[in-house]
Structures are given as C-alpha cells and as structure tokens.
Amino acid sequence: MTRQQIGVNLLWLRSGQVGGSQEYLVRQLVGASLHEKIKHEYEISLFVPKGFAQHHPELASVYKCIEAPAHAGSRAARIALEQTWLAFKSRRFDLMHHGGGTLPRFGARRTVLTMHDVQYLSFPENFSPVRLAYLRRVIPSSLRRATVVTAPSNYVRERLIKAFDLPSMQVRVVHHGVESSLGAGATSESELRRRLGLGLRQVIFLPAITHPHKNHQFLLQLMTQHWTDTNLVLVCAGGKGRSEDVFMREVRRRNLDERVVRIGRVSDADRDGLMKLSRALVFPSLYEGFGAPVLEAMLLGTPVISSNCAALPEVIGDAGLVLPLELDAWANALQIVESKRDQFVASGKIRAAEFSISNSGRDLLAVYGAAL
Numbered sequence: 001m002t003r004q005q006i007g008v009n010l011l012w013l014r015s016g017q018v019g020g021s022q023e024y025l026v027r028q029l030v031g032a033s034l035h036e037k038i039k040h041e042y043e044i045s046l047f048v049p050k051g052f053a054q055h056h057p058e059l060a061s062v063y064k065c066i067e068a069p070a071h072a073g074s075r076a077a078r079i080a081l082e083q084t085w086l087a088f089k090s091r092r093f094d095l096m097h098h099g100g101g102t103l104p105r106f107g108a109r110r111t112v113l114t115m116h117d118v119q120y121l122s123f124p125e126n127f128s129p130v131r132l133a134y135l136r137r138v139i140p141s142s143l144r145r146a147t148v149v150t151a152p153s154n155y156v157r158e159r160l161i162k163a164f165d166l167p168s169m170q171v172r173v174v175h176h177g178v179e180s181s182l183g184a185g186a187t188s189e190s191e192l193r194r195r196l197g198l199g200l201r202q203v204i205f206l207p208a209i210t211h212p213h214k215n216h217q218f219l220l221q222l223m224t225q226h227w228t229d230t231n232l233v234l235v236c237a238g239g240k241g242r243s244e245d246v247f248m249r250e251v252r253r254r255n256l257d258e259r260v261v262r263i264g265r266v267s268d269a270d271r272d273g274l275m276k277l278s279r280a281l282v283f284p285s286l287y288e289g290f291g292a293p294v295l296e297a298m299l300l301g302t303p304v305i306s307s308n309c310a311a312l313p314e315v316i317g318d319a320g321l322v323l324p325l326e327l328d329a330w331a332n333a334l335q336i337v338e339s340k341r342d343q344f345v346a347s348g349k350i351r352a353a354e355f356s357i358s359n360s361g362r363d364l365l366a367v368y369g370a371a372l
Contacts, residue, residue: 003043006368007093007108009086010048011068011078012100020292021116024152025099026056027177031361033062042368045093047086079104095147095371103142112371113146114174115139117289118159119213122310126212126242140164148371150174150364152290153311172367176292177360178352183300187273196261201233204334205278205302207271207293208285211241215307217250218284218325224254226331233259234282235274237266275300280337283307284325291315295355298348303337305330319351320344 008029013022029046032038045064046052052067053060069085071077079102087106090096096108103113120127120135127135143149143164149171151157157171193199204227208214219234234256251260266274275281281297283306291312294304304320306312313322321337321344323329337344 003041004094004372005092006042006044006095006097007090008044008046009082009096009098009100010046010052011081011086013049013052023292024116024176025114026059027357028174028360028364029063030058031177031357032364034358034361035365037365047089095368102138103145110147110371111145112148112150112367113142114150115156115160116152117156118163119287121159121163122287123213148172148367150367152176153314155311155314156289172370174363174367175355175360176290176295177355177357178295178299179357182296183272183276185269186276187269189273189277192270192273192277196235196263198233201231203233203235203278204280204282205235205274206282207237209238209241210244210247212243213285213287214241215284215286216243216247219282220250220254220256221327222330223256223259225327227334230259233261235261235263237263237271237274239265272300275302278302280305280334283312285309285312288312294320295352299352301345301349303341303344304348305333305337317351319347
C-alpha cells in the first residue's frame with residue numbers, strides 16, 4: 001500500500017524564540033508519531049530551517065527532515081523561500097501543513113493551515129503598523145485558500161468562523177498536548193533557591209515574555225496593594241518583549257526590586273523546577289489562544305490563578321482559580337488557593353491528563369484525513 005505524502009512547513013520556527021506556537025506544533029508531531037497511521041497510511045516529511053534536527057532530535061529520529069537553504073533569518077527571506085524553494089519541493093506532496101499562520105500562494109493543492117491565535121483582531125495596538133498591514137492582507141487570503149484550518153481552542157475557532165465568515169466544518173480544534181513525563185528532569189528546589197537567591201521565601205511564578213498582553217504590571221499592582229507580604233516573591237521568566245523596559249521601570253518605581261526576580265529565558269528543567277516549587281502559577285494574561293503554561297502547571301501539581309480572558313477559562317475549567325482582571329477579585333486569591341490546595345492539585349492533574357500529546361497527535365492525524 002502506497003502511503004500518502006504529507007509535508008509540514010516548519011520554516012517559521014526559530015529555536016528559543018518562537019515560544020508557545022513552536023512547542024504546540026512540536027508536541028503535536030511527537031504525539032502523531034505514536035499512532036499507527038504514521039506507519040501504515042502517511043509518510044510525513046518536515047521542511048525545516050538549518051540546525052533544526054540538532055534542537056529537536058525527538059522529531060528528527062522519527063520524520064524525514066528536509067533542510068531549507070541558508071538565509072538571513074528574516075521574515076522576508078523566509079517568505080521568499082516558501083514561495084519559491086518550498087513551492088517547488090512540495091508539488092509532489094498529497095498535502096502540505098503550514099504551521100505558522102499564513103499560507104504561501106504556491107505549492108500543494110491540498111493544505112492544512114494552523115492559526116495559533118487572532119490577537120491582532122483583539123489588540124491591534126500591540127502590532128507595528130507594517131506588521132498589522134501584513135496580517136490584515138495575508139490572513140484572510142490564507143484562510144480562504146486553506147482546505148482545513150486548525151485552531152488550538154474553541155475560542156480561536158469561533159473567532160475565526162465569525163470574523164472571516166468561514167464554514168464551520170472547515171475549522172477544527174487540535175488542542176495542545178503535554179507529555180506525561182513533564183518535570184522528570186526538573187531542577188531541584190534547593191538548587192533554584194540557591195542560584196536565584198530566593199532563600200526560604202514563598203514563590204509565585206509567571207513564565208511569559210514581557211509583551212503588553214501578558215499583563216505583568218497587573219501583578220505589580222497586586223503586590224503593592226494586596227499581596228504585600230515581604231516573604232512573597234514573584235519570579236518572572238521569559239524573553240524580553242515590547243513591555244520589558246516599562247515593566248522594569250515600574251518594578252523600581254514601586255520599590256519591588258527585592259520582591260520581583262526577573263530571570264529571562266530559562267531551560268525546560270529550570271521552568272519545571274520553578275513550577276513545582278511555586279505556591280501558584282499566576283497568569284493575568286489579556287489574551288491567549290490556548291495558554292500552555294497553565295496546563296503544564298496543573299500537570300506538575302501547581303495551583304493556577306488565571307484571568308478569565310480569551311481561551312484560558314476553556315483550558316482550565318474548574319481545575320484552577322479563574323478570575324476577572326480586577327484587583328479586588330485577586331486580593332484573596334492566594335489564601336483561597338492555599339485553603340483548597342489539595343482540591344486544585346487533584347483536579348488540575350485530572351484536567352491536564354485530558355490534554356496528552358497522544359490525543360493532540362490523534363486529532364492532528366484526523367485533520368490530515370479530513371483534508372485528504
């Protein structure tokens with residue numbers, strides 16, 4: 001039996017820079033490899049940037065990886081490659097999956113397009129004029145031409161259908177998946193406390209790039225007005241975003257230098273270790289197409305305190321504390337979490353188990369079948 005040829009465009013990935021959208025696709029593809037269809041029905045090839053196999057051996061050991069020619073790494077250079085080199089290479093494929101939210105104009109006839117979010121519709125002020133103009137031109141065209149569109153949550157799916165008048169059957173949800181082994185290699189609590197100078201203080205953790213929609217400053221307001229215990233420290237991990245300078249100035253203005261630890265990007269081991277030692281994961285985001293950190297925290301047994309924005313209530317369900325973004329609503333959140341800790345830990349692990357990488361991979365393969 002001849003297997004159908006599927007190509008996956010991962011040229012948009014830049015290791016260590018893309019964040020949640022990168023993990024989403026990588027985990028999906030790992031999950032897909034666990035199913036028999038990969039052996040008997042589909043042959044999947046990944047079109048990847050140079051060095052991808054070194055950063056992702058878990059995929060390189062399963063799938064054929066086709067490296068793109070070296071380029072400058074700019075968005076314009078990547079788009080040019082998609083329209084030329086990738087279009088030529090993908091002509092023989094039965095299906096092409098484009099994971100970066102846009103669809104090249106040339107290439108395979110049948111396509112799957114992954115839309116991680118549509119933040120630019122809700123918060124256009126977070127995008128540069130050039131980037132916003134590009135998205136407003138390219139996204140509608142990409143959606144119209146895609147055979148099937150995938151979204152990480154029902155929230156994003158419904159937004160796509162309504163905003164772009166898409167047929168409901170064209171847009172399908174493929175949830176994030178998290179490995180059950182997450183945290184197995186976590187850095188020890190003693191090592192993290194020593195290295196980061198945390199001492200014996202209680203920790204709350206926010207792993208998020210400092211972009212405006214991540215809403216870091218909401219936590220600074222809380223720590224000034226309600227969470228005033230000097231034994232409580234906020235650890236902020238993640239890359240420097242557009243609000244980095246504003247955030248750090250606000251830390252100093254509020255005299256929170258001793259209570260806010262800004263550590264930048266961290267390894268998976270450190271991230272998992274910080275999750276495990278924290279009193280709670282605090283996630284006041286204004287917009288998430290999914291919100292993988294809340295799922296990771298629940299799997300690791302860390303209670304979640306989250307905003308009620310976008311996809312977060314859908315992902316968390318009743319397994320965490322979901323609150324409106326009002327300071328008074330969050331004032332007693334840490335005490336509530338502490339009083340119901342066992343309940344949140346138990347329900348969080350049950351909830352997280354529903355989002356396995358095997359389930360995510362199964363859903364992805366079902367989308368491929370529908371597109372074919």
